[in-house]
Amino acid sequence: MKARVHVMLKNGVLDPQGEAVRHALGTLGFDGVDGVRQGKVIELELADGTSEATVNEMCEKLLANTVIESYQVELL
Amino acid sequence: MKARVHVMLKNGVLDPQGEAVRHALGTLGFDGVDGVRQGKVIELELADGTSEATVNEMCEKLLANTVIESYQVELL
Known part of the structure; x- marks a missing residue:
């Protein structure tokens, strides 16, 4: 089985990486990008029957x- | 409107970060983790009406x- 985990910075925590992406998109001519937050996604290939509690x-x-x-x- | 973009390494491309996570999970006593792939998730806050083509x-x-x-x- 598979599991997917999204890890994002909490609201209010400064995200310089996301801010850099936002700025770069503006430089490339993409208008109307009001905010960008960048996080991690981790895809795990697990033994069948692994519970959600274990992944937590x-x-x-x-x-x-x-x-x-x-x-x-x-x-998944 | 919001858009979420997942960026993952293609299959066959070595993922040392994912490999390190897999190893660390084993060390912590989590058995049955057969593979880990780590990628990025980017959440964009866009002007209404931005098309998927623009995000692509x-x-x-x-x-x-x-x-x-x-x-x-x-x-989203």
């Missing part, structure tokens, strides 16, 4: 820094 | 390195 534990322990990042787990 | 163009020009990465656009 992986996020808490390793995949996300829960002080500044939020995560979202999706089982 | 952003990907081609800036957001993805299409030699080694594939992208997927989702309008």
